[in-house]
Amino acid sequence: xxxxxxEKTNISMQLVIRGVDVPFMNALRRIMMAEVPSxxxxxxxxxxxxxxxxxxxxxxxxxxxxLVTDLDSYNLPEKCTCKSEFGCNLCxxxxxxxxxxxxxxxxxxxxxxxxxxxxxxxxxDKIPLVKLAPGxxxxxxxxxxxxxxxxxxxxxxxxxxxxxxxxxxNIDEKLCNACEECVKICSKKVxxxxxxxxxxxxxxxxxxxxxxVKVCSSPPAxxxxxxxxxxxxxxxxxxxxxxxxxxxxxxxxLNRKIDDLLGQLTTKNELLH
Amino acid sequence: MFIxxxxxxxxxxxxxxxxxxxxFCNPLQKILLEDEEVEVAGYDIPHPLFxxxxxxxxxxxxxxxxxxxxEALNKLRERSDDFKSAFEKTxxxx
Numbered sequence: 102x103x104x105x106x107x108e109k110t111n112i113s114m115q116l117v118i119r120g121v122d123v124p125f126m127n128a129l130r131r132i133m134m135a136e137v138p139s140x141x142x143x144x145x146x147x148x149x150x151x152x153x154x155x156x157x158x159x160x161x162x163x164x165x166x167x168l169v170t171d172l173d174s175y176n177l178p179e180k181c182t183c184k185s186e187f188g189c190n191l192c193x194x195x196x197x198x199x200x201x202x203x204x205x206x207x208x209x210x211x212x213x214x215x216x217x218x219x220x221x222x223x224x225x226d227k228i229p230l231v232k233l234a235p236g237x238x239x240x241x242x243x244x245x246x247x248x249x250x251x252x253x254x255x256x257x258x259x260x261x262x263x264x265x266x267x268x269x270x271n272i273d274e275k276l277c278n279a280c281e282e283c284v285k286i287c288s289k290k291v292x293x294x295x296x297x298x299x300x301x302x303x304x305x306x307x308x309x310x311x312x313x314v315k316v317c318s319s320p321p322a323x324x325x326x327x328x329x330x331x332x333x334x335x336x337x338x339x340x341x342x343x344x345x346x347x348x349x350x351x352x353x354x355l356n357r358k359i360d361d362l363l364g365q366l367t368t369k370n371e372l373l374h
Numbered sequence: 375m376f377i378x379x380x381x382x383x384x385x386x387x388x389x390x391x392x393x394x395x396x397x398f399c400n401p402l403q404k405i406l407l408e409d410e411e412v413e414v415a416g417y418d419i420p421h422p423l424f425x426x427x428x429x430x431x432x433x434x435x436x437x438x439x440x441x442x443x444x445e446a447l448n449k450l451r452e453r454s455d456d457f458k459s460a461f462e463k464t465x466x467x468x
Contacts, residue, residue, distance in 0.1 A: 102453075102456045102457060102460045103460065104457075104460045104461050104463075104464045105464065106464050106465070106467070106468060109468065116464075121453070121457065122401075122404055123404075124400040124401040124403070124404040125401045125404075125450075125453060125454075125457075127396075127397075127400060127401075128397050128398065128400065128401045129457075131396065131397040132397060135397070136397070345461075345465055348461060349458070349461070349462075352454055352457060352458045352461075355398075355450075355454050356451060356454055356455070358375060358394070358398050359447050359450055359451045359454070360451075361375045362375060362377065362391070362398075362447060363444065363447050363448075363451075365375070365376075365377045366377070366440060366443065366444060366447075
């Protein structure tokens, strides 16, 4: 198995992975999307709301605000030691919002939310929540907790999480007359002319659309193929967690599943019914 | 995850896995089918709204299906650990 890091920023990552099968890649992708927990507002208590947005609409907007997640200090409420429906300081964060428009129309942003934990804050201060007309007032308490995408999409830590086969482009120099038709048709600008021949430049960008093959004279000089065990993997987060943490967390979740099933196979020897 | 053994004979095993679906069973099926001793391996999700999956394994008779499943799980664990160490190595290089 070989993993090559192509590009990494604080919100996205591109990897080339060799020597894995599709079901494994797919399991990882599905776990990253649906089972890696992240933080989001789940319950909102309104003390006052005279804005034009109804309580439930504003609560929904609050729920969709991405919050910076700290997986090491917080527990999933269903696995927390407190066993309380209401939660404790290990599984719940309170964010408060108190705002009033005095003279002119005011937009309330996520930056106005005050969190009890300075590490758990909205990823951006500039997400508009509601507009208030003069005299309107909002006072609320929002409770954020860890959750998974299986329950609600607001808990999905990744925005892009996808893989594709690693493209392999071969150009037969004997057949190619460098007419540049393939260069013109390629929407991803994968092919370039280098003196009197065509060469693939950034093969990773290729979407395997085969347009260049179709436009080429017959028999085509260009061949677009892919390898069965190599993938280009793209992951992009909404800044709630670093991308590498999501991958590692997904692997831990997969390992936990395997250990769980192995354990249950040894304890359950007889038929239950 | 909670499992129930529905049928177990010397060459057949049917288990119901509650709380798992394609994510876990698909790589498991793939690894089971790589085993020469396994004749049939697959899974079925009877209803899309319930997370209950039925995993079944038929072996050729030489080996118990439970042993085959245990070996497949260990193989999957190995691959996942391989991936993890390769990924950590790549991150360290940066």
